[in-house]
Amino acid sequence: MRSSRAYRRFVKNRAAIVSIFFLALIALAGLFAELIAPYSYEVQNIDRVLEGPSKDHWFGTDSLGRDLYSRIIFGARMSMAVGILTAIVSVVIGGIYGAVSGWLGGWVDTLMMRAIDILDAIPSLVLLILVGIVFTSYQPFENPEIRALTGILFALSIVGWVSLARLVRGQVLQARELLFVEGATAMGASPARILTRHIAPNILGPVVVMLTFQIPANILFESFLSFVGLGLQPPFSSWGVLANDGWRAKSSPHLIVFPGIALFLTMLAFNLFGDGLRDALDPKT
Amino acid sequence: MLSFRGTADRFSFLVSLAVVAVVAVAATNLGCTSRSSSTTVKTPDGRSLELTKADTLRINLGSEPPTLDWNKATDTTSSHVINNIMDGLVSYDLSDTELALIPALATEWKPSEKAKVWTLTLREDVVWSDGVKFTGQHVIDGWRRLMAKETASEYAYFLYGIKNAKLFSEGKVPWEQVGVSLTGSNTLRVELEKPMGYFPQLLTHASTFPIRLDLIAKHGDKWTEAGNMVGLGAYKLALWQHDREIVIEANDTYYGSKPKVKFVHAQMINEQATAINLFDAGKLDCVDGIPSVELKTQRKRKEYRSTGSLQIYYYGMNTKKPPMDNVHFRRAVAHSIDRQKVVQVLDGGEIPLTGWVPSGMFGYFADVGLEFNLEKAKAELLKAGYGPGKKLPKFSLHFNTNENHQRIAEIVQSQLKENLGLEVELKNEEWKSYLANMKTDPPHLFRFGWLADYPDPDNFMNLMTSYSDNNRTRWADTRYDKIVETAAGEVDREKRRELYRKASQMLLAEGTPVIPVLTSVAHLLVSNRVENFPINAMRRFEYKNVVIKP
Numbered sequence: 001m002r003s004s005r006a007y008r009r010f011v012k013n014r015a016a017i018v019s020i021f022f023l024a025l026i027a028l029a030g031l032f033a034e035l036i037a038p039y040s041y042e043v044q045n046i047d048r049v050l051e052g053p054s055k056d057h058w059f060g061t062d063s064l065g066r067d068l069y070s071r072i073i074f075g076a077r078m079s080m081a082v083g084i085l086t087a088i089v090s091v092v093i094g095g096i097y098g099a100v101s102g103w104l105g106g107w108v109d110t111l112m113m114r115a116i117d118i119l120d121a122i123p124s125l126v127l128l129i130l131v132g133i134v135f136t137s138y139q140p141f142e143n144p145e146i147r148a149l150t151g152i153l154f155a156l157s158i159v160g161w162v163s164l165a166r167l168v169r170g171q172v173l174q175a176r177e178l179l180f181v182e183g184a185t186a187m188g189a190s191p192a193r194i195l196t197r198h199i200a201p202n203i204l205g206p207v208v209v210m211l212t213f214q215i216p217a218n219i220l221f222e223s224f225l226s227f228v229g230l231g232l233q234p235p236f237s238s239w240g241v242l243a244n245d246g247w248r249a250k251s252s253p254h255l256i257v258f259p260g261i262a263l264f265l266t267m268l269a270f271n272l273f274g275d276g277l278r279d280a281l282d283p284k285t
Numbered sequence: 286m287l288s289f290r291g292t293a294d295r296f297s298f299l300v301s302l303a304v305v306a307v308v309a310v311a312a313t314n315l316g317c318t319s320r321s322s323s324t325t326v327k328t329p330d331g332r333s334l335e336l337t338k339a340d341t342l343r344i345n346l347g348s349e350p351p352t353l354d355w356n357k358a359t360d361t362t363s364s365h366v367i368n369n370i371m372d373g374l375v376s377y378d379l380s381d382t383e384l385a386l387i388p389a390l391a392t393e394w395k396p397s398e399k400a401k402v403w404t405l406t407l408r409e410d411v412v413w414s415d416g417v418k419f420t421g422q423h424v425i426d427g428w429r430r431l432m433a434k435e436t437a438s439e440y441a442y443f444l445y446g447i448k449n450a451k452l453f454s455e456g457k458v459p460w461e462q463v464g465v466s467l468t469g470s471n472t473l474r475v476e477l478e479k480p481m482g483y484f485p486q487l488l489t490h491a492s493t494f495p496i497r498l499d500l501i502a503k504h505g506d507k508w509t510e511a512g513n514m515v516g517l518g519a520y521k522l523a524l525w526q527h528d529r530e531i532v533i534e535a536n537d538t539y540y541g542s543k544p545k546v547k548f549v550h551a552q553m554i555n556e557q558a559t560a561i562n563l564f565d566a567g568k569l570d571c572v573d574g575i576p577s578v579e580l581k582t583q584r585k586r587k588e589y590r591s592t593g594s595l596q597i598y599y600y601g602m603n604t605k606k607p608p609m610d611n612v613h614f615r616r617a618v619a620h621s622i623d624r625q626k627v628v629q630v631l632d633g634g635e636i637p638l639t640g641w642v643p644s645g646m647f648g649y650f651a652d653v654g655l656e657f658n659l660e661k662a663k664a665e666l667l668k669a670g671y672g673p674g675k676k677l678p679k680f681s682l683h684f685n686t687n688e689n690h691q692r693i694a695e696i697v698q699s700q701l702k703e704n705l706g707l708e709v710e711l712k713n714e715e716w717k718s719y720l721a722n723m724k725t726d727p728p729h730l731f732r733f734g735w736l737a738d739y740p741d742p743d744n745f746m747n748l749m750t751s752y753s754d755n756n757r758t759r760w761a762d763t764r765y766d767k768i769v770e771t772a773a774g775e776v777d778r779e780k781r782r783e784l785y786r787k788a789s790q791m792l793l794a795e796g797t798p799v800i801p802v803l804t805s806v807a808h809l810l811v812s813n814r815v816e817n818f819p820i821n822a823m824r825r826f827e828y829k830n831v832v833i834k835p
Contacts (some may be wrong), residue, residue, distance in 0.1 A: 042699065042702075043699075044695075044696065044699050046626050046629055046630050046696070049630060050578060050581075063577075063578045063630075063692055064630065064692065064695055064696065064699070144710070233710060233711050233712070234691065234694070234695050234698065234711050235695060235698065235699065247558070248556070248557075248558040248576055248578065248579075248688055249558075249576070249578040249579065250558070250561075250579065250582070251578070251579055251581060251582035251583075252578060
């Protein structure tokens with residue numbers, strides 16, 4: 001079986017295994033933040049603002065005396081959710097759209113690509129502000145974190161999948177011409193089977209690489225969204241919010257260093273995980 | 286004047302990206318947008334100006350000025366530019382800490398009938414920057430336009446002290462009955478409703494500056510664009526690239542001593558931290574407003590300057606929007622804000638304020654208004670109908686995007702939650718749209734500042750009258766209006782003080798549409814190459830005396 005071979009190849013890749021454990025750890029920490037974090041993400045202690053790392057506060061405190069370590073753990077919840085969910089949304093929408101466009105070709109392809117061009121031509125800021133207005137006037141959820149998450153997902157699913165769709169279309173166009181695909185077509189395989197069994201494994205590499213870049217970018221993008229009223233609003237925490245607050249306080253470097261390290265390690269883990277996945281799934285190896 | 290300090294940002298996302306990129310190396314010295322030491326700009330009239338470093342004062346406005354029409358401008362960003370391209374009849378001596386009045390377009394102002402009638406002598410040797418001779422009619426045109434209903438200026442009430450001015454503004458009497466007239470070619474006679482010793486101070490304010498109706502007729506709303514606009518100031522507007530930059534250049538036709546620095550280049554950088562980076566890189570000569578988290582480090586620098594300022598920081602409430610329509614609820618909110626903690630966090634010398642007039646000014650009271658008091662807060666909440674088991678209302682707190690405003694808002698948000706269990710949502714907006722929304726639909730709870738237009742308590746008390754369009758709370762009390770009007774005309778200082786005490790109490794403790802938080806302090810960075818930089822309690826940035834060292 002191919003899949004088990006892929007699995008064996010994947011587990012042999014030590015970096016990828018470490019990465020997936022790390023990502024799982026971060027995700028679990030975020031999920032059970034209430035149990036793990038030593039302090040609340042919102043309780044201020046204004047007698048101890050902007051303190052560096054200490055025994056009481058491992059990562060120091062922020063400009064309102066909140067424990068940075070706890071805020072990073074609580075922030076992991078939002079950041080991982082945004083990173084993973086937006087990736088799924090991008091892959092599903094962009095992947096299907098690109099595959100259909102590339103596979104069918106002809107005027108359908110032209111039409112679908114022009115639609116993307118139009119969407120791309122609208123500045124994303126304008127689009128996001130529009131989404132922001134809609135979402136702030138229609139708020140289906142009470143919980144502010146869920147509300148922010150749905151807003152972010154909605155915003156990113158509008159602007160985020162486009163580049164992925166282009167990539168997938170290009171890859172499908174290329175793969176369609178490969179001999180074994182022609183062979184499968186000649187043997188009467190259905191388009192769905194050809195796409196999933198023959199083409200998908202061949203284009204997975206570039207897609208995974210793109211995703212590993214997109215996930216951290218989306219995590220940061222979330223902090224930007226709060227400016228158009230879509231993202232998290234204070235006092236809730238996410239890594240994007242922490243990084244955004246932190247870079248301003250030049251004289252308190254711990255505020256950017258710790259969220260930065262968290263982001264950096266996560267980004268690295270996603271990259272290594274993606275690498276491993278690509279190597280394992282590549283049919284040529 | 287509505288005060289805004291520092292501001293909004295849209296590109297912080299990109300900056301954050303950059304930060305994460307460099308965090309592995311160090312958290313300092315972020316890359317910033319660069320501008321070479323000499324910049325060439327093209328003006329709308331086709332000239333190209335070379336802004337060399339030696340000839341140019343480079344400042345940051347922080348945001349796009351909402352308008353440069355001085356009859357309509359209400360905020361500090363707009364007046365920052367206006368006060369350089371226009372002169373009033375009277376001016377302040379900015380080198381004097383008492384801010385003594387000095388002649389400007391008027392050489393003399395004389396009271397008669399116990400300060401009820403003022404006679405102003407205007408200069409006759411003044412021309413506008415397009416060569417047209419300045420006359421008293423321009424002054425009258427400006428005042429008439431300011432008060433006319435169709436102008437809809439938020440400062441219309443500014444000259445209501447003039448006889449029949451308010452009635453004219455309401456459309457009840459024709460202009461001819463307003464107490465302003467030209468007697469002789471260069472003498473202006475102003476008759477007031479009541480004696481008013483501080484009347485000349487009003488004439489330092491941009492809303493009372495002379496205006497050229499012929500230009501407004503010609504260009505309509507576009508009269509404030511570079512190329513169309515003319516002025517009487519030491520500088521003239523050379524370029525206004527909206528949301529980007531403003532360049533003003535020395536005005537050759539200026540009647541006073543010519544400015545020493547040829548150009549002032551004003552950028553509109555939203556992020557205070559970015560402005561500081563540019564300052565460090567030598568691309569800006571002044572930073573107005575330092576993020577409070579940076580104060581500790583920045584105040585050690587020799588470029589650091591600060592001054593107490595006649596400016597209050599307050600939260601207003603829309604008294605027509607539930608739950609803020611309930612006075613008990615408003616009082617509960619006011620009682621549960623611990624100003625001492627706000628001041629402690631900011632750590633910049635700000636002074637907690639429960640009254641309505643800033644400390645350091647006549648009419649300041651330490652003991653009026655609603656102090657931080659948890660028991661009273663809870664009692665008022667109960668009176669407002671939120672007893673045990675009753676679900677507390679949710680509302681939102683708005684502020685214009687700025688690091689310091691956000692920090693204060695988060696403290697208040699946390700105090701309201703901790704003290705009363707109120708869930709408050711924070712919302713921020715860029716300055717121009719923030720002001721626009723404030724006009725059409727003021728939110729539940731909103732941040733504002735008020736900077737003295739003239740150093741008299743009337744300027745603060747007047748702000749909350751029912752006919753002041755700068756009062757965004759929709760609270761109106763004619764008894765309050767009456768006391769403030771009486772106080773404005775009261776010559777006995779002690780009696781006047783008592784009237785203000787009464788009015789303050791009525792405003793803050795009875796009606797409570799506003800919650801004063803603190804008296805502000807201005808924190809600036811000024812480059813060592815700049816001399817005579819104007820730093821004063823009224824934050825009037827007039828650059829004509831600035832010298833740049835070679």
